[in-house]
Amino acid sequence: MIKMVISGLVVGALLGWVLQRGRVCMNSAFRDMILVKNTEIFRAYLAALLIMIIGANILEDTGVIKVLYRQGFMPVANVMGGYLFGIGIVMASGCASGIWFKIGEGIVPAWVSVLGFFVGILTTSEGMLLRLYQSLSNYQIWLTGDGLKLLTARQVDESWATHADIYPLTLYNLFGVNKWIVIAVLGAVFLFVILRGDFKKSRRGYSWYVAGPVLGIIGIAAWWASDYYGGKARGMSFTGPTVELFRWVMQGDDPTWSVFLIFGVVFGSYLSSKQIGECKLKSCGANETLDAFLGGLLMGFGAVVGGGCNIGHGLTGASTLAVSSFVTMIFIILGNWSMVYIKFIRPMDIQ
DSSP, X not given: OHHHHHHHHXXXXXXXXHHHHHTOOHHHHHHHHHHTOOOHHHHHHHHHXXXXXXXXXXXXXXXXXXXXXXXXXXXXXXXXXXXHXXXXXXXXXXOHHHHHHHHHTTBHHHHHHHHHHHHHHHHHHTSTTHHHHHHHTSEEEEEEXXXXXXXXXXXXXXXXXXXXXXXXXXXXXXXXXXXXXXXXXXXXXXXXXHHHSOOOOOSSXXXXXXHHHHHHHHHHHHHHHHHHTTSSOOOSOSHHHHXXXXXXXXXXXXXXXXXXXXXXXXHHHHHHHHHTTOOOOBOOOHHHHHHHHHHXXXXXXXXXXXXXXXXXXXXXXXXXXXXXXXXXXXXXXXXXXXXXXXXXXXXHHHO
């Protein structure tokens, strides 16, 4: 137990430190691409993802991790959940990891967003929106011995129970090629984008080309530590762990490795922001508070329906090459851009 606690806190603290010091928030990464034509944080994200893809698959291929969890492809749920999650992060002014590390900086609206995130998750996964969630996620595409098949959630459960040959859809089994060929192609594309822009040194904190690779290394460490000390290879994630944290505090449920990861993120962010003089309580007005809560609520709904958040899909899930994660991330970006246009760009055009 003590090793699980310490390892979760350490990995989380490193993650929180890097996210805060590098200002790595995926809401900012996607928003800045169209709002201010700045791709630095997005390139940091791609650098982190590339390193995690390589590292995670090496861990699996060498047997350090027995198997990476890959989520099944739910077309309707992944598209809708991702899109709504993308809208929510703009309203909340932070992604799932962003609202947690901003708590460590003393930003009050982040607390409100986390509360909305928790309520959205619980309402969708167990409350009044459960049937809607089940309907949206009912139809899934899996690779079977007879090729690609559209299955219902019940058929998937029955297949697992009878040990039938069904496999989650990945970029490599979709095209029937070795996964390292796919990794090589993605690597070439990512590097092309990463190397296109400038490499300006940050005036304060870590430059994007430092924060991104370090984030990727921490992501690999999270894959290993969650498996070795936590009993399950979960890597970095925030949707499930947010509920697990609240249940531990409010109901006394047993905490998981990922719960301590979240505590570590807040603590690491606090240490980083304190050192550079950015840790101070920052309140907000009524409208911003409402946006923060509603944004968190939408994030929670989207994360459950889509099967994960910007970290769970965008880094951890995508590092397994799961089709579900790449599709969800595409629609998170599209949702983000839609809301950025409505909230920021359109008002400027009108003026």
